[in-house]
Amino acid sequence: MTTVTQVPQMGAVNGAAGRYARAFYDYVSEQGGLAEVVPQVRALRDALGASDDLRAFLNDVRIDQKSADRVVGALVERFGLSDALRRLIGVVSQNSRLALLGDVLDGILAYDAALRGESVAEIRSAQPLSDAQRVQLQVRLAEAGYSRVALVEQVEPALIGGMTVRVGSTLFDTSIAGRLTRLQNAMKGAA
Secondary structure, three states: OOEEEEOOOOOOOOHHHHHHHHHHHHHHHHHOOHHHHHHHHHHHHHHHHHOHHHHHHHHOOOOOHHHHHHHHHHHHHHHOOOHHHHHHHHHHHHOOOHHHHHHHHHHHHHHHHHHOOOEEEEEEEOOOOOHHHHHHHHHHHHHOOOOOEEEEEEEOHHHOOOEEEEEOOEEEEOOHHHHHHHHHHHHHHHO
16 A cells, blocks of 8 residues: 655755755866766665664764764775766765765755756665666656656665655655654554
8 A cells, every 4th residue: 555645755865965065066067077977976876775783883973083084985985986076975974974974875866856847756665676676666666647757765774665756746655663753653643
């Protein structure tokens, strides 16, 4: 069972993360480096989504700057990141905002999708999606009237199973956690 609700959009381009993303996107766009940077942003975002350890490290408020710099250096080396992206991560790190890095990357991808005339679908799943699942999801979204959709994925184990998909203000919830919440609310109403 899928539940569809209208909720306020909580996209990745709000708050401090949105300001970093917008400033970076505008800078790279002016420099003419979008073709190089956007695939790197997507690869880095996918790596963050797939690594529980990396996410836990970035979200740890006790990280000292020296450790943060080592991790940033390792990310730059592993992914062969452009100078602009390396500097963005460095600024985020220097400002003690590494916990926002995933949201900043999501924001960059959202700006890119918007300029290409695509809607952004924020996917939260209990486990990383396979390529086949991504294709099937895009087909289902096209059937629902969202033909040009860029997927922004985030792994959220608290969902237990299934996923939530937000496109604009529409939320599709097939997660087990969502089903349990709906069942709990229904039981409260019956008591």
